[in-house]
Amino acid sequence: MITVALDAMGGDHGISVTVPAALWTLEREPALRLILVGQQDSLEAELKRHRAQPNARLTIQHASEVVGMDEPPAQALRGKKDSSMRVAINLVKQGKAQAAVSAGNTGALMATSRFVLKTLPGIDRPAIVTTLPTITGHVHVLDLGANVDCTPEQLLQFAVMGSILVGAVEGKSQPRVGLLNIGEEDIKGNEIVKQTHELLRNAHLNYVGYVEGDEIYTGDLDVIVCDGFVGNVALKTSEGLARMITHFMRQEFKRNLLTRLAALVAMPVLNAFRKRVDPRRYNGATLVGLNGTVIKSHGGADRIAFANAIRVALAEARNNVPERIGRELAAVTVEGATA
Amino acid sequence: MITVALDAMGGDHGISVTVPAALWTLEREPALRLILVGQQDSLEAELKRHRAQPNARLTIQHASEVVGMDEPPAQALRGKKDSSMRVAINLVKQGKAQAAVSAGNTGALMATSRFVLKTLPGIDRPAIVTTLPTITGHVHVLDLGANVDCTPEQLLQFAVMGSILVGAVEGKSQPRVGLLNIGEEDIKGNEIVKQTHELLRNAHLNYVGYVEGDEIYTGDLDVIVCDGFVGNVALKTSEGLARMITHFMRQEFKRNLLTRLAALVAMPVLNAFRKRVDPRRYNGATLVGLNGTVIKSHGGADRIAFANAIRVALAEARNNVPERIGRELAAVTVEGATA
Numbered sequence: 056m057i058t059v060a061l062d063a064m065g066g067d068h069g070i071s072v073t074v075p076a077a078l079w080t081l082e083r084e085p086a087l088r089l090i091l092v093g094q095q096d097s098l099e100a101e102l103k104r105h106r107a108q109p110n111a112r113l114t115i116q117h118a119s120e121v122v123g124m125d126e127p128p129a130q131a132l133r134g135k136k137d138s139s140m141r142v143a144i145n146l147v148k149q150g151k152a153q154a155a156v157s158a159g160n161t162g163a164l165m166a167t168s169r170f171v172l173k174t175l176p177g178i179d180r181p182a183i184v185t186t187l188p189t190i191t192g193h194v195h196v197l198d199l200g201a202n203v204d205c206t207p208e209q210l211l212q213f214a215v216m217g218s219i220l221v222g223a224v225e226g227k228s229q230p231r232v233g234l235l236n237i238g239e240e241d242i243k244g245n246e247i248v249k250q251t252h253e254l255l256r257n258a259h260l261n262y263v264g265y266v267e268g269d270e271i272y273t274g275d276l277d278v279i280v281c282d283g284f285v286g287n288v289a290l291k292t293s294e295g296l297a298r299m300i301t302h303f304m305r306q307e308f309k310r311n312l313l314t315r316l317a318a319l320v321a322m323p324v325l326n327a328f329r330k331r332v333d334p335r336r337y338n339g340a341t342l343v344g345l346n347g348t349v350i351k352s353h354g355g356a357d358r359i360a361f362a363n364a365i366r367v368a369l370a371e372a373r374n375n376v377p378e379r380i381g382r383e384l385a386a387v388t389v390e391g392a393t394a
Numbered sequence: 395m396i397t398v399a400l401d402a403m404g405g406d407h408g409i410s411v412t413v414p415a416a417l418w419t420l421e422r423e424p425a426l427r428l429i430l431v432g433q434q435d436s437l438e439a440e441l442k443r444h445r446a447q448p449n450a451r452l453t454i455q456h457a458s459e460v461v462g463m464d465e466p467p468a469q470a471l472r473g474k475k476d477s478s479m480r481v482a483i484n485l486v487k488q489g490k491a492q493a494a495v496s497a498g499n500t501g502a503l504m505a506t507s508r509f510v511l512k513t514l515p516g517i518d519r520p521a522i523v524t525t526l527p528t529i530t531g532h533v534h535v536l537d538l539g540a541n542v543d544c545t546p547e548q549l550l551q552f553a554v555m556g557s558i559l560v561g562a563v564e565g566k567s568q569p570r571v572g573l574l575n576i577g578e579e580d581i582k583g584n585e586i587v588k589q590t591h592e593l594l595r596n597a598h599l600n601y602v603g604y605v606e607g608d609e610i611y612t613g614d615l616d617v618i619v620c621d622g623f624v625g626n627v628a629l630k631t632s633e634g635l636a637r638m639i640t641h642f643m644r645q646e647f648k649r650n651l652l653t654r655l656a657a658l659v660a661m662p663v664l665n666a667f668r669k670r671v672d673p674r675r676y677n678g679a680t681l682v683g684l685n686g687t688v689i690k691s692h693g694g695a696d697r698i699a700f701a702n703a704i705r706v707a708l709a710e711a712r713n714n715v716p717e718r719i720g721r722e723l724a725a726v727t728v729e730g731a732t733a
Contacts, residue, residue, distance in 0.1 A: 190638050200576050203584040237539050237626035245542040245623060268630025272638040281627075284584060287576035288624050289631045291607025296632050299529050299611040300639055300671060307667045314663045321660040324653045328646045332639060 056088055058152045059368045060143040063093035064121040066158025067355045073158070074101040076361035081112055087369055090152055092116045093139040118142040124354060128162035132170055140164060144171045147347040153372035154348035156339075156364050158356050164349065165201055165342060172347040175381045179206075181344035182213050183283070183351065184220065186337055187293070191274030195221055199340060200287035207250035210234070210280055211258060212384075216343045217278035218260055219383050223374040230277035233266035235285060247282075255280075259386070297332065339364030341371060344380070348372050395427055397491045398707045399482040402432035403460040405497025406694045412497070413440040415700035420451055426708055429491055431455045432478040457481040463693055467501035471509055479503060483510045486686040492711035493687035495678075495703050497695050503688065504540055504681060511686040514720045518545075520683035521552050522622070522690065523559065525676055526632070530613030534560055538679060539626035546589035549573070549619055550597060551723075555682045556617035557599055558722050562713040569616035572605035574624060586621075594619075598725070636671065674699035678706030682719070687711050 063073040070093065077089050088111075091098050095117040102108055109115055118139040122131040135141060140159045146152040148171050157164050165181065174181055184197035197213045198205070205213075214232050221230040234252055236244040244252075244265070255262040263276065268289060271279060281289070304325075308318035318325070338360035342349040348371045352364035402412040409432065416428050427450075430437050434456040441447055448454055459477040461470040474480065479498045485491040487510050496503050504520065513520055523536035536552045537544070544552075553571050560569040573591055575583040583591075583604070594601040602615065607628060610618060620628070643664075647657035657664070677699035681688040687710045691703035 188638070190641055203576070235627060237542070237623055237630070268627040268632075269634030269637070271631055272634040284576055285624055285627050288574060288607040288620075288628050291576070292610055292628045292631055293607075293635050295608030295611040296635055297639070298608070299527070300636070302529055303670050304667055307663045307670070308660075310663070310666075317660045317663050321647075321656045321663075324646045324649070324656050324660075327649075328643055331642050331646070 056086055057154070057369055057372045058088040058090060059365060059372065060090045060092055060116070060146040060152035060155045061365070062140045062143045062155065062157035062159055063091040063098055064118070064139040066352065066361070067124065068357070070097055070101045072356060072358055072361050074098065075105060076358045076365065077113065078105055078107055079358060080362045080365045084366070084369060087365075088112045089365070090114050090116050090143075090146060092118050092143040092146070093121070094119070116142060116146065122159050122163045124160050126160060126163060128160070128166035131160070131163035132166045141167050141171070144168055144347075144349065147349070148172055154350060154368035156350045156352060156361075156368045158352035158354050158361060158364070160354075161200070161351055164351055168342050168345055168347075168349045172345045172349070174344050175346060175377065175384065177384045178212055178216070178344040179209050181342050182216065183340050184217055184343050185290070185340035187271060187290075188332060188337060189272050189274035193337070194271060194274070194276050194279055196271065196279045196281070196286055196290070197343065198281065198283040198286050199290055200283045201342070202283040204284075205247065205282040207247055207254050210247070210251040210282065211254045212344070214255055214260055214262070214278065214280045215258065215384055216380050217280065219380045220341065220343060220371070220376055221277045223376050223379050224370050227277060229261040231275065232260050232262045232278045232280065233264065233270065233276045234262075235279055235281035235289075236265040236267065238265075238267050251280075294334065297334070335360035336363060339367030341367065341376075343376075345377060346381075347377055395425055396493070396708055396711045397427040397429060398704060398711065399429045399431055399455070399485040399491035399494045400704070401479045401482045401494065401496035401498055402430040402437055403457070403478040405691065405700070406463065407696070409436055409440045411695060411697055411700050413437065414444060415697045415704065416452065417444055417446055418697060419701045419704045423705070423708060426704075427451045428704070429453050429455050429482075429485060431457050431482040431485070432460070433458070455481060455485065461498050461502045463499050465499060465502060467499070467505035470499070470502035471505045480506050480510070483507055483686075483688065486688070487511055493689060493707035495689045495691060495700075495707045497691035497693050497700060497703070499693070500539070500690055503690055507681050507684055507686075507688045511684045511688070513683050514685060514716065514723065516723045517551055517555070517683040518548050520681050521555065522679050523556055523682050524629070524679035526610060526629075527671060527676060528611050528613035532676070533610060533613070533615050533618055535610065535618045535620070535625055535629070536682065537620065537622035537625050538629055539622045540681070541622040543623075544586065544621040546586055546593050549586070549590040549621065550593045551683070553594055553599055553601070553617065553619045554597065554723055555719050556619065558719045559680065559682060559710070559715055560616045562715050562718045563709050566616060568600040570614070571599050571601045571617045571619065572603065572609065572615045573601075574618055574620035574628075575604040575606065577604075577606050590619075633673065636673070675702060678703030680706065680710060680715075682715075684716060685720075686716055
């Protein structure tokens with residue numbers, strides 16, 4: 056049995072998403088226990104609305120405060136010691152839960168997780184890693200915004216953590232690791248990337264070398280490493296492009312009666328296609344490098360997306376990802392390459 | 395009449411693309427003159443294949459060498475003084491052409507352009523700018539890979555150049571300028587971005603502030619500024635995602651007889667959609683900041699794509715973009731902000 060603590064108040068929609076997502080996931084995952092962390096009265100009322108109540112696999116842990124979506128991380132950390140986010144992470148620290156999930160503010164979640172759980176030995180700063188779809192499956196990309204300026208040593212740590220994560224959760228023995236770079240400049244890339252390339256070549260990883268942005272989606276890689284600024288831009292750019300393409304497609308199919316009829320005929324195909332690129336299936340980013348599993352859900356996640364983040368937490372907790380990273384970190388890196 | 399010099403030997407396909415693209419564009423643009431630069435015999439033979447010959451609007455300028463697609467820029471610059479690329483740029487320098495277009499190697503094109511044409515006063519290094527489609531029109535993004543590490547002053551120069559370019563070519567009086575950043579980190583962005591933000595706020599530009607990756611495609615901006623590493627990753631990531639989406643769509647429509655029939659019915663709509671996101675329509679990136687107009691075409695461009703690059707050259711030459719940038723640069727930047 057794996058216990059996951061949910062920051063039930065976090066995200067744009069709070070309990071109206073987190074509670075039904077919890078109930079939905081519990082039905083499908085018999086080996087899962089959930090702790091809903093948040094305002095007891097609201098949570099009880101919301102459960103009642105869904106004709107549910109606390110039970111052996113679903114408990115409520117009261118927390119009197121909520122971290123605002125735009126609240127500065129330092130303020131949340133210092134001023135809201137009884138926030139649903141903080142209490143959920145405390146449960147992981149105390150061993151009462153094996154993972155925490157929050158759709159709350161990323162900065163506050165990162166700051167609180169680092170403060171409460173601490174980073175693993177040999178890790179300077181945690182990174183944010185998520186899966187993205189590819190032509191043949193999916194790929195893990197990190198960092199996605201936790202670290203805007205990275206040293207080569209940090210980027211090496213990201214590669215090692217990503218590699219262990221993929222190995223642990225997917226059972227792949229030699230995950231293929233690529234370093235995001237550009238191919239346009241006279242001498243490719245910047246100094247940091249070039250130094251990282253040397254570190255990666257000497258690490259005990261299945262390092263395939265530099266990759267360019269378009270290779271994120273080809274399926275030729277399991278892990279792609281980049282600094283948080285670049286990773287965040289790549290992720291957000293992809294979201295924006297996907298939205299534009301969807302918009303254009305809808306517009307073309309709505310143009311006139313004939314195209315509307317075509318849409319009707321093509322509906323099952325379009326739905327199958329939509330399902331395949333549904334970003335909700337990829338919701339749930341891991342704060343990797345901590346003494347414990349913390350999963351960040353999109354703030355705007357709906358029930359299906361938040362349920363997916365819970366499942367990511369379950370998979371990583373079940374596979375003891377933080378312990379494995381802690382244990383294997385020293386073995387996989389070249390001696391002296393990381394602090 | 396505007397004269398454009400074409401590096402007819404450049405790109406993956408050389409004259410088999412550049413010559414038909416030239417003929418096709420001349421038919422449609424009566425105020426255009428083209429100079430095909432490359433091996434005289436090959437060019438004459440290729441023209442003959444298309445039942446064409448040199449005339450008042452289409453001349454051949456012999457050049458005995460060709461820069462290889464993977465040739466180091468320094469080697470091309472020093473060793474191939476009679477390359478089709480170099481001779482095309484020389485024609486701009488000599489005033490015999492108002493713009494040059496090449497599908498050759500980006501590094502060599504940038505190095506040769508800088509050496510022959512020089513940068514405009516006040517510009518440290520040229521940038522690469524291209525248009526990308528948006529929900530409501532298109533946007534200019536720079537830099538796309540010429541400058542991997544940029545100072546705040548350089549990023550300000552990019553903003554100014556992009557703004558003048560959009561003003562000149564599209565007649566927009568107050569192009570909206572955004573600075574690409576991320577919203578995930580405790581304190582947004584890195585030091586360079588923050589300092590650039592301050593410079594942009596004080597420049598005489600219609601600066602709207604920080605934007606995230608997804609805002610590239612919303613149509614809310616005319617110019618988006620970023621360093622070449624980030625811009626290149628955003629561009630390539632978009633190309634990769636678009637390819638994956640196309641692949642998935644094709645796969646779903648080919649699944650069985652029923653979906654193939656649906657594809658048949660939906661064909662006109664799918665074609666209209668495809669046309670709208672056709673990357674060939676956006677081929678032709680400007681090397682901005684030079685004493686002259688140089689347009690870089692995708693190496694793999696086909697006839698339609700290369701013809702579009704010629705049209706970009708025509709539009710910028712017609713609107714005297716380099717002269718305007720040179721003239722307005724001082725006026726738009728805050729005194730002392732640029733060297």
